[in-house]
Structures are given as C-alpha cells and as structure tokens.
Amino acid sequence: MMRxxxxxxxxxxxxxxxxxxxxxxxxxxxTLLAHLLRVEALLAGWGARPALQIAALCHAFYxxxxxxxxxxxxxxxxxxxxxxxxxxEELVYFYASCDRKVSYPSLAxxxxxxxxxxxxxxxxxxTPSLQQRCDFAELTVANELDLAKxxxxxxxxxxxxxxxxxxxxxxxxxxxxxxxxxAVLG
Numbered sequence: 001m002m003r004x005x006x007x008x009x010x011x012x013x014x015x016x017x018x019x020x021x022x023x024x025x026x027x028x029x030x031t032l033l034a035h036l037l038r039v040e041a042l043l044a045g046w047g048a049r050p051a052l053q054i055a056a057l058c059h060a061f062y063x064x065x066x067x068x069x070x071x072x073x074x075x076x077x078x079x080x081x082x083x084x085x086x087x088x089e090e091l092v093y094f095y096a097s098c099d100r101k102v103s104y105p106s107l108a109x110x111x112x113x114x115x116x117x118x119x120x121x122x123x124x125x126x127t128p129s130l131q132q133r134c135d136f137a138e139l140t141v142a143n144e145l146d147l148a149k150x151x152x153x154x155x156x157x158x159x160x161x162x163x164x165x166x167x168x169x170x171x172x173x174x175x176x177x178x179x180x181x182x183a184v185l186g
Contacts, residue, residue, distance in 0.1 A: 012083035013057055020071040022060070029150030032060060032069075038150075042142040046176035052135050054084045055091035056142055062096035065120055070096075074121060094132060095139050097121050107133055108169045137172035145184050159185050 010018075017023065017033055025032040040057040048056070061080055063070035072080055074093075081089035098104075099118035102125070106115045117128045128136070144162050148155040163185040170178060 013054060016080070016083045017058070017071070022071060025069070028147050028154060035146060035150075036060060038146045039139075039142045042146060042180070043138060046138070046142075046174055046180070048138060048174075051085065051087040052091060052138065054088040055095065055135070056139055058084055058088065058092050059095050059139060059143065061092055064096055065098055065100045091135055091139070094128070095136060098136065104165065107137065108171050110171070134172045137169045138174065138177055141166055141169070141173060141177055141181060145180060148184055155185075 014033075017036065022033040022036065023031055027035045029035055029038070036057050036059065039059065040053050043053045043056045058080065060067065060069065061071045062074060077089060077093065080092065084092075097119040099120040102116060102118040107117075109115050112127060112130070115127045115133065116125050117132075118125045144158070148159060148162065163181065166173070166181045166185070173181070
C-alpha cells in the first residue's frame with residue numbers, strides 16, 4: 001500500500017481516484033483529487049499513522065453527510081479495500097457513515113457510555129472506540145480546515161461554528177491538530 005507522496009504517484013489509491021474521475025471533479029480549491037491530497041498532507045504533517053493518512057486521501061469514496069457525491073457504491077467496498085487495505089477502508093466507511101446531527105454532539109464525551117454514533121447508511125447506533133473517535137475527529141478537522149484555507153466564504157460562514165466544535169473535540173485531537181485549528185480558525 002502506498003501513500004500519494006511516495007515516488008509512484010500512481011499508487012493503487014491514486015489510480016482508482018483518477019479512474020473514477022476525482023481528477024476532473026470540481027471541488028473547493030480546484031478538483032476533488034487536489035482536495036483529497038491536501039487533506040492527506042495535513043494528516044501526514046500532524047504525524048497521523050499511515051492508515052489514517054490513506055483514509056484521508058480516500059475519504060470521499062462513499063460520500064459524506066455533508067457531500068452526497070460518491071465515487072463508489074457501498075456494494076464495492078472490497079474494491080477500495082483491495083487498493084488501500086482493510087483498515088484504511090474501514091476508516092473511510094466510518095467517516096462516510098457518520099450522521100453528523102446525531103454523532104457530533106457527544107463524540108468527545110468523557111463518559112463513553114454517553115457517546116452515540118449513528119451510521120447514516122444503516123441507521124445503527126453504537127459507541128465507537130476511543131481510537132475510532134480520535135481518527136474520525138482528526139480526519140474531520142483536516143477536511144474542514146482544508147476547505148477553510150482554500151475558500152474564504154466557507155471560512156466566513158462556518159469558521160466560528162467549526163472552532164466551537166473543534167474546541168469541544170480537543171480531548172480527541174493531537175497537539176499538532178489543535179495548533180492548526182488555532183492558526184486557521186482563531
């Protein structure tokens with residue numbers, strides 16, 4: 001499994017993204033592929049483990065609660081897992097499956113029993129592990145900070161709300177991530 005910053009820019013993940021049109025799909029700051037590469041680079045800069053970095057590169061494959069565009073159907077999860085590995089694909093699915101209205105408020109609760117995560121695809125509610133919650137928070141912050149950096153109107157509309165949310169998530173975030181939140185959002 002290769003990351004996009006490896007010498008071979010046609011890693012299986014990049015090749016699949018290109019095959020499915022991410023290179024030509026418009027997105028804030030250019031193309032979807034450019035956004036995905038920036039999000040991956042942010043996580044790499046924060047010292048995230050390789051599986052989370054590759055999940056960042058592929059986080060849009062199944063769409064999200066905020067962006068319905070998907071590159072693959074859920075029935076094709078095995079195809080993505082083959083390209084990026086099972087752990088990274090599970091992170092991509094977890095990120096994509098988040099029902100934000102239900103899941104965001106309790107994500108960083110110190111009382112694990114009060115954490116509720118709802119899978120928007122299945123409707124299932126469960127308590128994710130601390131590692132899942134940390135990974136999810138780090139990926140969410142990287143995604144939203146990239147959008148805030150490249151799109152001034154997004155930052156103006158959403159910056160205060162995101163700053164409040166990310167401050168509540170502080171227990172889940174690395175020190176490097178917290179510094180970046182402060183640098184970008186205040």
